[in-house]
Amino acid sequence: MTRAMITIVALALLAAACGGSDDGSTGIEGSTLVIYSGRSEDLIGPLVDQFAEETGVDVQIRYAGSAELAATLLEEGSGSPADVFFAQDPASLGAIALAGMLSTLPTGTLSTVPEAFSDRDGHWVGTSGRARVVVYDTTRVTPDEIPATEDGFVDQEWKGRLGVAPTNGSFLAFVAAKILLDGEAATLAWLQGIAANDAPTYPKNSAIVAAVDEGQVDTGLVNHYYLFRRTAELGDLLAENHFFGVATAGSMVMPAGAGILESAANPGAALAFIEFLLSTAAQEYFASETFEYPLVPGVEPFPGLPALASIPTPDLDLSELATVLDLATDLVAEAGLL
Amino acid sequence: MTVGAPIDARSELNEPTAPASMRAPSRRAPWWLWVAGGAILVPVGVPLVALFVRVVGASSEAWSILFSLRTVELVVRSALLVVLVTASALAIGVGAAWLLVRTDLRFKVAWGVLVALPLVIPSYVIALSYLAASGPRGLIADATGIPLPVVSGLPGAWLALTLSTYPYAFLIATAALRRFDPALEEAAAGLGASRARVFRTVTLPQLRPAMGAAALLVGLYTLSDFGAVSLMRFDAFTRVIYAQYSGRLDRTPAAVLSVVLILIALTLILAEERSRGRAAYFSRRATRPLVPMHLERTGAAAGYVFIAILVIVGVVLPVGVLVAWLLRGLAANQTVSVQWEAIAGSLLGSALAAFVAMAAAVPAMILAVRYRSTASRWLERSVYITFSLPHITVALAVVFFSVRYLGPLYQSLTLLVIVYAAIFLAQATGATRAALLQVNPSVEDASRSLGKGAFTTLRRVTLPLIWKGVAVGGALVFLTTMKELPVTLILRPTGFETLAVRVWSAADELFYARASASALVLLLVSAVPMYVLVIRNREFVT
Numbered sequence: 001m002t003r004a005m006i007t008i009v010a011l012a013l014l015a016a017a018c019g020g021s022d023d024g025s026t027g028i029e030g031s032t033l034v035i036y037s038g039r040s041e042d043l044i045g046p047l048v049d050q051f052a053e054e055t056g057v058d059v060q061i062r063y064a065g066s067a068e069l070a071a072t073l074l075e076e077g078s079g080s081p082a083d084v085f086f087a088q089d090p091a092s093l094g095a096i097a098l099a100g101m102l103s104t105l106p107t108g109t110l111s112t113v114p115e116a117f118s119d120r121d122g123h124w125v126g127t128s129g130r131a132r133v134v135v136y137d138t139t140r141v142t143p144d145e146i147p148a149t150e151d152g153f154v155d156q157e158w159k160g161r162l163g164v165a166p167t168n169g170s171f172l173a174f175v176a177a178k179i180l181l182d183g184e185a186a187t188l189a190w191l192q193g194i195a196a197n198d199a200p201t202y203p204k205n206s207a208i209v210a211a212v213d214e215g216q217v218d219t220g221l222v223n224h225y226y227l228f229r230r231t232a233e234l235g236d237l238l239a240e241n242h243f244f245g246v247a248t249a250g251s252m253v254m255p256a257g258a259g260i261l262e263s264a265a266n267p268g269a270a271l272a273f274i275e276f277l278l279s280t281a282a283q284e285y286f287a288s289e290t291f292e293y294p295l296v297p298g299v300e301p302f303p304g305l306p307a308l309a310s311i312p313t314p315d316l317d318l319s320e321l322a323t324v325l326d327l328a329t330d331l332v333a334e335a336g337l338l
Numbered sequence: 339m340t341v342g343a344p345i346d347a348r349s350e351l352n353e354p355t356a357p358a359s360m361r362a363p364s365r366r367a368p369w370w371l372w373v374a375g376g377a378i379l380v381p382v383g384v385p386l387v388a389l390f391v392r393v394v395g396a397s398s399e400a401w402s403i404l405f406s407l408r409t410v411e412l413v414v415r416s417a418l419l420v421v422l423v424t425a426s427a428l429a430i431g432v433g434a435a436w437l438l439v440r441t442d443l444r445f446k447v448a449w450g451v452l453v454a455l456p457l458v459i460p461s462y463v464i465a466l467s468y469l470a471a472s473g474p475r476g477l478i479a480d481a482t483g484i485p486l487p488v489v490s491g492l493p494g495a496w497l498a499l500t501l502s503t504y505p506y507a508f509l510i511a512t513a514a515l516r517r518f519d520p521a522l523e524e525a526a527a528g529l530g531a532s533r534a535r536v537f538r539t540v541t542l543p544q545l546r547p548a549m550g551a552a553a554l555l556v557g558l559y560t561l562s563d564f565g566a567v568s569l570m571r572f573d574a575f576t577r578v579i580y581a582q583y584s585g586r587l588d589r590t591p592a593a594v595l596s597v598v599l600i601l602i603a604l605t606l607i608l609a610e611e612r613s614r615g616r617a618a619y620f621s622r623r624a625t626r627p628l629v630p631m632h633l634e635r636t637g638a639a640a641g642y643v644f645i646a647i648l649v650i651v652g653v654v655l656p657v658g659v660l661v662a663w664l665l666r667g668l669a670a671n672q673t674v675s676v677q678w679e680a681i682a683g684s685l686l687g688s689a690l691a692a693f694v695a696m697a698a699a700v701p702a703m704i705l706a707v708r709y710r711s712t713a714s715r716w717l718e719r720s721v722y723i724t725f726s727l728p729h730i731t732v733a734l735a736v737v738f739f740s741v742r743y744l745g746p747l748y749q750s751l752t753l754l755v756i757v758y759a760a761i762f763l764a765q766a767t768g769a770t771r772a773a774l775l776q777v778n779p780s781v782e783d784a785s786r787s788l789g790k791g792a793f794t795t796l797r798r799v800t801l802p803l804i805w806k807g808v809a810v811g812g813a814l815v816f817l818t819t820m821k822e823l824p825v826t827l828i829l830r831p832t833g834f835e836t837l838a839v840r841v842w843s844a845a846d847e848l849f850y851a852r853a854s855a856s857a858l859v860l861l862l863v864s865a866v867p868m869y870v871l872v873i874r875n876r877e878f879v880t
Contacts, residue, residue: 074589229849328585
């Protein structure tokens with residue numbers, strides 16, 4: 001019995017080792033495209049299926065967190081099997097661009113979306129936008145009580161009332177943006193103020209939105225669309241989003257985006273996929289299904305969201321975010337939020 | 339002998355000056371045992387070597403992260419959590435095992451499956467369900483109108499991790515109790531000891547190797563957990579390590595921090611080794627089947643209440659929250675589908691991992707138990723150290739290594755299974771070690787003195803005696819692989835799906851209904867192998 005079992009295991013392992021090789025054809029139809037997606041299958045799976053169906057490309061997609069995939073790509077280096085890196089946030093994309101692992105996209109592709117939402121060096125393009133907002137408990141906080149910018153949350157009256165996610169990629173990208181806009185000293189002072197105010201810390205945005213909706217904390221710094229996702233699942237909520245009225249790091253619209261690996265085996269299909277993400281159909285999908293901001297002009301966001309142009313956005317080169325990401329983490333740690 | 343039972347009063351097994359008659363004829367392990375045992379060092383050692391290489395090249399700036407007051411504070415907090423969770427998980431697990439093995443409570447098989455089931459619920463799902471159920475506007479408050487304080491912080495992390503880990507103690511203690519020679523207890527009782535005294539002075543000490551193995555698994559699991567502690571908002575050491583991965587291009591600080599984790603793990607491992615002492619745990623005589631102890635009315639009632647509370651807290655509440663989410667999502671027109679691919683992927687990956695881990699654990703533990711040497715001891719320690727590392731650290735180390743040196747094996751099922759087996763090997767070696775310690779080596783010596791070689795002796799004598807314990811180890815590996823996430827995400831073949839991935843992917847983007855459906859399927863799919871592998875295993879049936 002034991003021997004039979006060993007044989008079965010050995011055969012299964014052998015079969016597993018033999019599978020998974022692909023052919024190297026160059027035409028896009030029937031070719032294989034390897035995508036590393038930091039965006040969840042539940043969000044973009046249908047879109048990817050549609051691309052595969054329309055183009056006949058054999059899409060091999062690997063879903064994981066954006067930060068994990070960025071770390072994986074950095075470990076893989078030029079040996080990476082990936083053609084496209086599709087990430088949640090500019091920091092993950094910037095990390096790979098900084099490592100020299102992304103090729104330059106054609107100007108025609110880059111110019112599809114406003115300049116503010118892409119890498120100024122052309123290594124990646126924004127595909128949808130996620131606004132940084134304050135989520136608040138409508139039973140305890142009114143919008144006019146919320147400070148004009150994130151800086152007001154260091155006041156005593158917000159002690160223990162602002163949830164933050166200091167280990168989360170989008171919070172760290174926001175801190176990086178704040179360093180670029182307000183300087184290192186001011187950012188550290190703000191983080192220290194938040195820490196001194198005993199801000200409860202959460203692992204991610206979704207946990208903050210849940211905590212606010214369930215009455216565990218009054219407000220939180222998050223991305224806008226989690227509230228809409230939760231509403232779609234659980235019906236009407238007691239939480240609401242507040243957009244800052246002035247341009248600040250806390251009012252940034254952080255794009256999710258995509259770039260093509262320098263080492264891509266199938267750059268043709270990779271570009272076709274990115275252009276597909278910028279098509280009207282895909283942009284409408286982002287608006288209605290993931291509740292993100294479409295970035296291509298002319299496509300309307302989800303009803304109830306303020307227009308993209310009406311959100312005061314600071315002038316910031318997103319490609320610089322990654323250059324201060326390590327510093328952002330250092331400051332968050334120095335302030336005692338890690 | 340520490341057990342205080344008169345039958346087996348000498349302590350020869352680990353005693354360097356033991357009489358020659360009790361030793362193996364040759365203290366040198368056969369070469370093939372070293373080859374087989376050493377083979378596991380490759381997957382177990384790769385993450386450790388990769389970390390070492392990165393740390394050696396670290397700048398002094400990277401090292402400075404170690405010497406901050408905050409790091410010290412987090413180490414202390416993690417250590418506190420480890421101590422609390424280990425104590426509660428052991429008490430609960432051993433108590434439940436004793437009730438379900440040694441007494442005449444009814445419906446033991448059903449209770450056994452239910453009591454072991456929290457092992458397969460990912461700890462972050464347990465944490466999420468308690469967060470959703472408690473609190474001023476949680477599900478319980480909604481249903482009853484009674485606002486509850488939210489379960490979080492240290493109590494929350496303690497609760498979630500105790501529920502995630504007590505099944506280790508339960509399953510390992512169950513197996514050990516089954517191998518137990520009742521003559522020891524009978525002798526003590528015959529000499530006039532009360533039942534409580536018998537339990538304290540005979541039963542409990544006999545369970546020491548099993549409890550040691552379980553304590554290490556519980557403690558090291560707690561140390562490496564990130565999902566539950568971060569959701570419960572308890573600042574533990576792993577949180578800082580994960581923050582380095584999401585917030586830093588430079589991966590050296592994460593490696594440096596992982597070294598601290600290794601040092602804590604090593605402390606726990608050495609402490610457990612020291613506490614093992616020199617006791618022997620085998621009986622010289624053939625063992626007889628156990629006769630279940632009759633519990634009087636009060637005792638039986640207390641037993642049922644204890645088991646029922648455990649099942650409510652560990653299974654009914656989390657499952658209730660999942661069902662509530664599923665129903666609310668479906669009512670809001672969310673779509674849910676059965677993920678056959680994910681079910682197949684979970685079963686295949688976990689089954690292969692269990693077989694590989696069992697095959698690796700036997701030679702490694704024979705080396706560690708029967709041929710003790712510095713090398714074999716470090717072999718065993720390295721297995722535990724790798725178990726204590728955050729999975730993302732292991733996964734990235736394997737990426738670095740395999741992209742460069744393993745070519746087509748990178749992102750293959752083969753490599754994924756080997757890494758699964760490597761990170762969970764400690765579960766198989768722990769159970770195997772406990773089983774081996776309960777085998778009297780003189781049985782093996784007898785085989786050899788009758789002219790059988792070491793390999794024949796292993797195959798014909800040792801393996802049949804320890805097989806059930808090894809299978810329990812395999813079952814543990816199977817069930818924990820079912821819920822593994824970070825290694826799966828990074829190292830799986832592209833397109834390879836598991837239920838744990840489905841749960842994470844949906845839960846991360848607040849697709850509650852889908853996440854709940856996948857988590858419920860994960861529980862159902864795991865319950866069947868749990869029943870077959872663990873409960874139906876002869877080990878568990880008198």
